[in-house]
Each structure stands twice: as structure tokens, then as C-alpha cells.
Amino acid sequence: MDLKIKNKVCIITGGAKGIGYSIAKLWAMEGGIPVVFSRSMPKEHDEELKNLCKSYEFYEIDLKNYEQIEELIKKVVTKHGGIYALVNNAGANDNLHIENTSTKDLIKSYENNLFHYYAMAKECLPYIKKEQGSILNIVSKTGITGQGRTSAYASAKAAQIGFTREWACAFAKDSVRVNAIAPAEVMTPLYEKWLQNFPNPKEQYEKIAKTIPLGHRFTTIEEIANTAVFTLSPLASHTTGQILMPDGGYVHLDRALNWDEI
Template sequence: MNRFTDKVVLVTGAASGIGLAAARRFLDEGARVVMLDIDEATLRQAAAGLPPDCVLVQVGDTADKETAAAAVKAAVARFGGLHILINNAGVATEGDIMQTSEEDFARVMAVNVAGYFHMAKAAMPELVKTRGSIVMTSSVSGLGGDWELFAYNTSKGAVSNMVRAMAMDAAKDGVRVNAVNPSFTATRMTEDMVNDPALVAKFRERMPLGAPEDPEGIAAAMAFLASDDARLITGVNLPVDAGLTASNGQPPM
């Protein structure tokens, strides 16, 4: 299946986890991919095994609007345009409101919310030209609250509504905007959680299809939303959560 032949895709947070899985998925389906991440060493290592004629590595912090502008400019210069933006880079910090420092809260919002804004704003003129698509990584934490993840929950709630608002505004230009909303996914960010058997067991009780989720499964959903197969879908927050939200988070009887 080559749904993205001759398409150019920009993936943020592409050095590992969901971002790297997305980059590989789009490459497998014929796209040329710009991989953007703040972690240069890990990013270059990840890109080393990918076809060099189809991959462009960009290093930068998505919280910086100059990074966004530079990445879009590089995509156009190297590959001639931009068709799809995967807004995926993110950070998290644990703690309730009293445990969350102003510095940690500001950083989470800068990357998870302002970073998505910077990237989408920089990409939109090119996406209008190609009648393209944006897919953002939100979270089930953007659909409901969690304990002691105050900053992360706040940021993902903002992303979930950013998707709806942006989709309404961009529809007139033929640009679709959607999000995937994963649950507990095995990534570098969740490594400590994945290695905690008691925590994994608790998630498995509440996720009918099991936990943790695999990044490749999230990437598959992203590819669907970005493809012409989803041409009538915009403004959607799609739970890709192994059934967590369907089960209302309750363990089996």
C-alpha cells in the first residue's frame, strides 16, 4: 500500500516512540519524511537506518517558533512542498497542581501547546497549497482527567480543542486537522511505567485489548487520518486506546 507516494510529511518528536514509528510508517507507504527532534544524537541514530534520499533530519526545539519556520522551509527546499504535518513532540511532568513548579508547567505548555501552534502556523501556508492534513498527538488525558498529571492533562486538553477549532477554520482551504488520543503507550517517555509490573497490570485491567499500546499501532491510525481514506474526517479526536475510554476505565468484574 502506497497511499503517500509523492507526499512530503513533517514529523515532530521523530527520534523515538510514536514519532519514529510514524516516520517509518509514512516512508513504508511511499512518502518523503522530514524528521524533527530536539535530541540530535538519538535522531541521527534513528535516521541512519532509513533511506537517505527520502529522509531529511532537522534538529530543534518546537517550543521555538524559529524551529518551526526552519523545518517547513527545509521541507520545501529539499522535497518541493509539504502535504502532511504530524504534530507529535511532547513532554510530561508528574504532580498535582501544588507539586507542579511554574517552570515545569511553563515547559509542558511551551512544547505541548505553543509548539503545536508554532508548527501548525508555519506549515499552514504550504498545506493550503497542497490541500493537506495535520494529525496531532493528543491523549486520552485530553479527553478526561488523570491523577497527578496536572500539567500534562492541561496541555492535552488544550490540544484536543485546538484540533476542533483549527479544523473549522482550515476547512475552507481544504486542510483537514485531526488528532489521535493514545492511552498508555510503550515509549521512551513511559519507560519507567512500562518497567513497573504492578502499574502495567493495573492498565491491563482497564484496557480491554491490553496494555501497553505499541507505537506502530498509533502510527497506523495517524496514517489513516492523514490519508485520502479519511477525506471526510476533520476535527476528530480519535481514541487509540485499546478500549480504555469505551470501558469507562473500570476493571472487569
């Protein structure tokens, strides 16, 4: 299937590892030009993206530095002539609970997980509008369901969902599509690190996997990337304002059922 993204520029924040890297890699494999904004880039990932796309670029960035965001967006446009798509992805669950988190810590969490989604979209939008392109926000099921003991992250993710719907409304007249993907249980480097907080990480992993209706397994980063790249592409030309959940039925299906007997 031709996704019609050949030579189209897509900026991916947090594209050095996990879901972001998987999206960048697939974008390159489909003929697009991935531009990664991240604090660092593993050498092997950098080399693989270079092999897949000669025009690929990596920019080291502090996404809390909004002047740097503005500067680097201009560099991308100067080099490539425009921007077709943006994937807001960078961030991490910091497990900040309301009972032991100050307002200052909450704001700091929003700086790490929320404000740069707004800043990146604001700077990219003039160019995305010219190409009638697409924005994809990587959110989380936590922003829909809550999780308990993670007020900062859950509320940031809920706000990202709000951004998604608001921007989809605001820029429909410009033929710009804005969607979100809400991963649930996906084995990323950050998730693996989180599992290490449990006395028996393997046991905890298996406990969670059993609650996922489709296949009793975690969603893969490749499955998230497949959904992301298709949704960003012109083939999803009438899809906007959607919160997509490739999660094996984890959120919306009744996990109390015995799925092995149905």
C-alpha cells in the same frame, strides 16, 4: 492498499523515537517522504529511515525556538517544493501537580508541550493549504479524562484538542483536514521510564494491562502509526475534527465489567 501518499512530505516532530518514529517509518514504507524535527536522532533509526526513503531528512531543532521553526520549514519547502502533512507529536508528561507547581513552571511546561504545536501549524499551514493536506495532533487521553497530579500536561493536551477542533473548522474551506489521536496506554520509551517510578514496574504494568478491555494489553506504537498514517492520507478524505482513540476500549468502555465473562 495504496494510501496515495507517494512522494508527499510529512513533517513529524519528536519523530526520533516511540510513536513519532513509528509514524515516520510507516510514512516512508508507504512511499511518502518523512521529515523529522527532533532534538536528536538515534543512529540506527536515522539509518533505517534513510534506507526506506532516499529523500528522508532529519533536522535537529529546539522547538521552543520559534525563529528556528520558521527557518527550517522554509528549508524543507525549498528542498522538497512543499509540505503535505504535519504531525505534532513532541512532548512528555512532566507530572506537574497544581499543589507544587508555580505559574512559571506551568508556562515552562506549556513551552515543552503546547506552544510548538501552534508554532509548527502556523508555519506549515500555507504550504499544507496549497496541497489540501492534513494535520495530525498527537494528544492524550489525559486531556479528556484527567489523570490526577498532572495539571500542566493534562491541560496542555486538552488545549491541543481545542486546537484540533478549531483548526478543523477554520480550514475546512481550504480542504485541509485536522484530526488528533489520543493514545492511552502505549508502551513507549517515555512510558517505560515512567513505570520505573514504581517499586515493582512489572507489577504496575500488569495491573494497568488488566484494565484494558480489548486483549488486556497495551496498544502498540505500530497500531498508533497505522491509525495516524491512514488518517493523514487522502483515503481519509472526509475525516476531520476527530479525536481518534485506538486504545483497546480503555477510555470509553466500562472497565468495571468482567471482560473475560462477557
